[in-house]
Amino acid sequence: MKCPYCDKEMAKGFIFGGNHIRWYPEGADTMMTFPEEEGAIRLNATGGLVTSARAESYCCADCRMVITPVPEIEDPLAKVKQKWDAFTDRIEQQSEKRQTERAAEQHRKKRDKQRKKDPWEV
Numbered sequence: 001m002k003c004p005y006c007d008k009e010m011a012k013g014f015i016f017g018g019n020h021i022r023w024y025p026e027g028a029d030t031m032m033t034f035p036e037e038e039g040a041i042r043l044n045a046t047g048g049l050v051t052s053a054r055a056e057s058y059c060c061a062d063c064r065m066v067i068t069p070v071p072e073i074e075d076p077l078a079k080v081k082q083k084w085d086a087f088t089d090r091i092e093q094q095s096e097k098r099q100t101e102r103a104a105e106q107h108r109k110k111r112d113k114q115r116k117k118d119p120w121e122v
């Protein structure tokens with residue numbers, strides 16, 4: 001990555017932290033249980049729970065600047081919700097299919113009963 005200030009190649013490295021490494025907007029309450037509510041952005045794509053967090057970063061020693069690209073992080077809760085939604089959709093579809101089949105069966109039974117009736121019977 002080129003330094004946006006001096007255009008020289010930046011040294012690739014990482015920011016190291018014990019837990020997740022996050023960027024917070026000015027004035028955010030870092031004691032919050034849910035950093036997302038404070039607008040925090042997680043910078044480490046790996047580590048953070050069992051192993052120490054590392055956020056890929058680039059440093060320009062001349063300009064005294066560090067750039068940390070924001071990684072794409074898959075939210076495990078979003079993944080579980082997606083699976084749950086797919087599951088409930090499938091259950092709903094099966095339920096609708098069963099209701100349609102049941103209605104068709106009742107219609108057929110009613111028709112058969114009418115056919116068996118003696119047309120001269122009063």
Ligand SMILES: [Zn+2]
Nearest residue numbers: 003006060063
């Ligand atoms: Zn620079």
